[in-house]
Amino acid sequence: MQKFNTLKSIPAYMPIVNIDTDMIIPKQFLKTIKRTGLGKNLFFEMRYDNDGKEIREFILNNEPFNNSKILIAGNNFGCGSSREHAPWALLDFGITCVISSSYADIFYSNCFKNGILPIILEEEKIKELSEYSNRKEEIFINLNEQKIIYGNNELIFNIDPFKKKCLLEGLDDIALSLEKSKKMDSFEKELKEKKPWIFND
């Protein structure tokens, strides 16, 4: 997984609440057997008209937001389906940080598996940061210091320490878990005695 350290970008602001994963990447693009190539279809229905032409008013179709690495959005971002295609599409587009006041649980955890930092801030701070999108000014994110620097201001955000470590170091979850294989073995041995029906042996 790609490491996340610091990031500087003009954020793109989408003032919509409950952006669901169907909006982020509609189902017709879930037929892929790859993780890559979804960026061009990110927010497909908001981004293209029925003839496949870019819709001018949609923020990500416009300079400089077509190069934004940071997306600011309304609350409950990523609700709905568990599709990891949603963070894959964001990543493939180039977005590696999302800022919202809340996320759906599955989407939130999917971000961390893909090197995307989902930051949770109060609504008031979201509004402040959205001004930088409106003014097309960069903001700066430092994960290690858990800091967002914007203009002459800065704010601290909270993040689970273990998730932070995994992002900073780009750690492979499975390899980490497999280090505990002795514990797994003994758990399973005990399980076979306690609940023999689980393994159907």
Add this chain to the structure above:
Amino acid sequence: MPNTLYDKIWNDHLVDQQDDGTSLLFVDRHLIHEVTSPQAFEGLRKSSRKVRHPNLTLAVVDHNIPTTDRSKGIDDADSRIQIETLDKNCNEFGVQLFGVNDKRQGIVHIVGPEQGFTQPGTVIVCGDSHTATHGAFGSLAFGIGTSEVEHVLATQTLVQKKAKNFRVNVNGKLAIGVTSKDVILQIIGKIGTAGGTGYVIEYAGSLISDLSVENRMTICNMTIEGGARAGLIQPDQKIFDYLKGRPMSPKNENWDKALKYWKTLKTDFDAKFDKEINLTAEDIVPMVTWGTSPQDVAPIDGKVPNPKNETDIDKRNSIDRSLQYMGLKPDIALKDIKIDTVFIGSCTNGRIEDLREAAQILKNKKKAAHVHAMVVPGSGLVKEQAEQEGLDKIFINSGFEWREPGCSMCLAMNADKLKPEERCASTSNRNFEGRQGRGGRTHLVSPGMAAAAAIAGNLDDVRKYQN
């Protein structure tokens, strides 16, 4: 310390716990399907890893599959590749698959319980957010992403942090024509689409115990629409009777041992919940959604809301956006909304009892001429059972199409989709923008309400149509 059912299942599956609470949880049952698994198997292959316990994993094809005649193969190349890839992966890694031509094929959350793969007290995961369905059996069941699918395949465990406890009590009796679908829509309307975020919900109360196993599944199924990853119900004799003798249920001596354990699966009477709400069943009426979020719900005799009455600006904008997408004017009666399509099916309402409920309303009646109506049974076995009961004839005589099993128009990944601005009364679970097809407009309802809408040609009150 007193514990909730969720606490107990959680504690019973802890392989490891770090000081910060990050835990490694054993997974008893893993369901996979063609859409969210290919990248996971690819990951295993790249890192030369195996599936740790192929016999704890069950694969089905459901999301992508056509619901028309499949004997001549699948036309759509991408769908075909995805389905073939699952076949290939299951072969290579030794996982049991209910493929396209298997009678047991169907929607993953219908197949699991049907086969007895779903069992009380287990941790069940699947790369699909409606995995919560299995919580009806008193299991901890939730949806995961593809990276997590790979993690479970490789380790039979999952990295998790514990959620908080939320109890929803529903007491009393439902009136005729009111179903568990109306109960869960009412709950979502009350708590909101993010109301359960960070929680596991336990459904309790006299109404929940009175519900059939399948009706409980409908409630747990839509838990994710209220933001909670998992919803569960204390298992009881109905659950044990349902599971007895199913192909993958414990047998003989193991059955006795399992049953003894299952009977211990209860929330302690003095357990503490972080959040709790109460509903009275008698207050619940047939519900319908008017907007583009499952929380946009109203009683069938209600009206489309007026954004002007909303003081919160974000909410007002959200209602505005929904009504524009849905092509609805504020303050019109919901019963005046004309529909084009009726879809009966999905992991929410594609089981035999759902089909019986709809058929009961449709018996000796015709759908409105302008309505296109289809029934997609949740599995091959549901289809077979329905045909034995003659339900297929009732649907066909009413003018419905009788299809092959799959997810179908619930998410419209196959050819079953709405056209732009087409309006559908649907027994599925999501009314998101574009969910059933680009520009398509979805009204979520119970199977009986879907049948009533088919007859009337507009949204209507099922209570008028009781046979």
